[in-house]
Amino acid sequence: MATVPDRLDDLASISREVAAWVAEVARLTLPDRIHWCDGSEPEFQEMQRQLAADGELIPLNEATHPGCYLYRSDPSDVARVEHVTYVCTKEREDAGPNNHWMAPAQAHRQMDDLFRGCMRGRTLYVVPYCMGPIDSPLSRCGVEITDSAYVVLNMRLMTRMGRPALERIGREGVFVKGLHSTGDLNPERRFIMHFPESLTIKSFGSGYGGNALLGKKCHALRIASWQARDEGWLAEHMLIVGIENPRGETHYLACAFPSACGKTNLAMLIPPASYQGWKIWTVGDDIAWLHPGADGRLYAINPESGYFGVVPGTNQKTNRNAFETIRRDTIFTNVAVTTDGRPWWEGLPDGEPAYDWQGRAYDPANGPAAHPNSRFTVAATRNPSYSRASEAPGGVPISAIVFGGRRRTVAPLVYQARNWTHGVLVGAGVASETTAAATGAVGVVRRDPMAMKPFAGYNFADYWSHWIKLGSKLERAPRIFHVNWFRQNERGQFLWPGFGENMRVLRWIIERCEGTAGAVDTAIGHLPGPRDLDIQGLDLARGALEELLAVDPATWGEEFDAIAAYLDEYGDRLPQGLRRELADARNRLAAT
Numbered sequence: 231m232a233t234v235p236d237r238l239d240d241l242a243s244i245s246r247e248v249a250a251w252v253a254e255v256a257r258l259t260l261p262d263r264i265h266w267c268d269g270s271e272p273e274f275q276e277m278q279r280q281l282a283a284d285g286e287l288i289p290l291n292e293a294t295h296p297g298c299y300l301y302r303s304d305p306s307d308v309a310r311v312e313h314v315t316y317v318c319t320k321e322r323e324d325a326g327p328n329n330h331w332m333a334p335a336q337a338h339r340q341m342d343d344l345f346r347g348c349m350r351g352r353t354l355y356v357v358p359y360c361m362g363p364i365d366s367p368l369s370r371c372g373v374e375i376t377d378s379a380y381v382v383l384n385m386r387l388m389t390r391m392g393r394p395a396l397e398r399i400g401r402e403g404v405f406v407k408g409l410h411s412t413g414d415l416n417p418e419r420r421f422i423m424h425f426p427e428s429l430t431i432k433s434f435g436s437g438y439g440g441n442a443l444l445g446k447k448c449h450a451l452r453i454a455s456w457q458a459r460d461e462g463w464l465a466e467h468m469l470i471v472g473i474e475n476p477r478g479e480t481h482y483l484a485c486a487f488p489s490a491c492g493k494t495n496l497a498m499l500i501p502p503a504s505y506q507g508w509k510i511w512t513v514g515d516d517i518a519w520l521h522p523g524a525d526g527r528l529y530a531i532n533p534e535s536g537y538f539g540v541v542p543g544t545n546q547k548t549n550r551n552a553f554e555t556i557r558r559d560t561i562f563t564n565v566a567v568t569t570d571g572r573p574w575w576e577g578l579p580d581g582e583p584a585y586d587w588q589g590r591a592y593d594p595a596n597g598p599a600a601h602p603n604s605r606f607t608v609a610a611t612r613n614p615s616y617s618r619a620s621e622a623p624g625g626v627p628i629s630a631i632v633f634g635g636r637r638r639t640v641a642p643l644v645y646q647a648r649n650w651t652h653g654v655l656v657g658a659g660v661a662s663e664t665t666a667a668a669t670g671a672v673g674v675v676r677r678d679p680m681a682m683k684p685f686a687g688y689n690f691a692d693y694w695s696h697w698i699k700l701g702s703k704l705e706r707a708p709r710i711f712h713v714n715w716f717r718q719n720e721r722g723q724f725l726w727p728g729f730g731e732n733m734r735v736l737r738w739i740i741e742r743c744e745g746t747a748g749a750v751d752t753a754i755g756h757l758p759g760p761r762d763l764d765i766q767g768l769d770l771a772r773g774a775l776e777e778l779l780a781v782d783p784a785t786w787g788e789e790f791d792a793i794a795a796y797l798d799e800y801g802d803r804l805p806q807g808l809r810r811e812l813a814d815a816r817n818r819l820a821a822t
């Protein structure tokens with residue numbers, strides 16, 4: 231059993247800080263081998279080949295899905311685990327009512343006990359990565375130590391991983407330390423701990439998604455949001471999409487919707503046939519880092535380089551770009567397979583599942599064939615609508631910020647906030663039905679401010695203050711909107727067709743930014759009037775549009791009460807600006 235590197239890798243000599251930390255972790259976890267990842271294509275291919283030989287990855291049909299593999303996670307390990315995710319700050323109040331908290335010393339002790347000797351018989355992988363373009367001053371680096379080869383493969387697709395990242399760390403000396411082990415996958419011994427004050431993450435007992443790919447939610451949101459507050463920027467759960475109009479002008483939007491509420495779909499939308507000359511460019515599908523620019527605008531980079539996207543529901547009609555993207559070089563997690571080895575999921579118009587996501591012979595009595603949170607991992611460059619601007623070191627200028635949620639009732643199709651601070655209230659008031667992206671009940675409405683409930687690395691009250699302050703410094707702040715694609719009629723049918731047709735709403739948003747689209751003023755903000763939204767050629771049910779654009783005073787009275795009660799949980803730390811905006815909104819509602 232080796233506790234020092236088997237071979238003195240040349241990578242180990244690039245950063246003394248990383249090498250020292252790897253040695254320290256090896257003394258604790260006692261791996262058999264240490265592998266420094268260089269991030270090269272041959273390394274990636276060799277690891278895939280090896281995992282397939284070990285039976286951990288299942289090669290899919292090479293004729294229909296070249297370079298694609300299926301991975302089945304442990305059936306108890308299929309989603310993020312919010313109830314055991316902690317933010318461990320010195321002061322409990324800094325983590326806020328929105329986070330589970332544990333004192334750092336106790337948390338380290340508890341985690342180190344779990345990590346002690348946990349890599350015996352296993353390989354310790356050192357995964358240096360850069361979140362954001364490798365040459366961007368806005369990017370930040372980290373190193374994940376993991377004993378999961380599946381995690382390494384995912385990190386290779388999701389981040390700029392390997393030698394260039396390590397070289398940047400060698401120059402800068404600063405990096406986020408992420409320690410991960412799948413452990414024994416015992417849900418009782420599963421914890422995701424964050425130490426923002428020491429740029430450290432410790433994750434044990436899960437091999438899945440946001441629990442284990444530490445560059446993603448742990449680093450790029452929880453740790454980064456803390457850093458962003460200190461440094462004057464924002465780390466957000468937002469897609470970034472460019473919308474090019476027929477005149478060749480491109481507006482970029484940053485949109486925050488909770489997990490499994492449509493970010494990936496909107497980021498790669500295909501406009502309706504009537505939108506000749508309009509083009510959609512995907513910059514990011516899950517996370518945005520937003521920085522004030524010298525010109526008074528807000529600029530966004532996507533810290534990721536791949537997609538970890540929801541599979542069910544993806545087809546030619548709903549999301550042709552994603553459908554094309556995942557036909558090759560994709561890792562599928564927890565989908566079903568057909569007899570001829572093609573991946574299968576609910577929402578595909580053809581094919582039949584032979585084996586379900588757990589590898590059992592498919593039986594509808596066992597529930598869906600593909601897990602509702604089954605995912606694809608694929609490089610962003612595979613996407614037909616991939617934007618070259620994703621590589622721009624300075625990011626892209628943001629015209630509008632769009633919040634949204636999944637709500638059967640209450641929230642209209644779209645409305646615009648009156649100004650930045652009102653927009654922060656709109657974001658703070660976001661509520662959404664829970665989804666399969668996290669363990670626990672599905673379909674329960676909860677407050678999910680800025681779609682960051684599971685991801686803000688500090689007290690939401692401080693976070694909203696930071697938002698308000700940042701906006702006040704922007705001379706050309708983005709306009710703020712709220713959308714809801716998920717309104718239903720009393721029979722449970724969606725009132726709005728969604729997907730590509732969401733383009734019609736995006737168009738109104740852009741034209742509001744340009745000052746050319748009309749709106750009516752209501753208590754909750756500006757809504758499109760009946761003729762302001764382009765619904766030409768759209769087959770909407772009778773009365774659907776009226777319902778989608780209605781602001782019912784009684785319903786909104788209750789909604790404002792609920793938002794007030796929620797904000798009260800943050801006590802004195804809540805910024806006065808939010809209280810004022812809410813009081814104004816209630817007065818406007820009372821006056822109608």
Ligand code: GTP
Nearest residue numbers: 489490491492493494495540542543667715728729
């Ligand atoms: P995370 O990766 O968990 O952050 O999710 P996401 O926000 O990227 O959600 P995604 O785009 O993967 O969509 C989640 C689910 O919502 C999928 O099953 C989609 O088919 C469905 N969906 C997306 N957009 C729409 C829409 O406009 N209307 C309706 N009805 N469903 C949608």
Ligand code: SPV
Nearest residue numbers: 310439440447489538667
């Ligand atoms: C989400 O849950 O918001 C995701 C998937 O994007 S995960 O990577 O598991 O966080």
Ligand code: MN
Nearest residue numbers: 467489490516
């Ligand atoms: Mn997400």
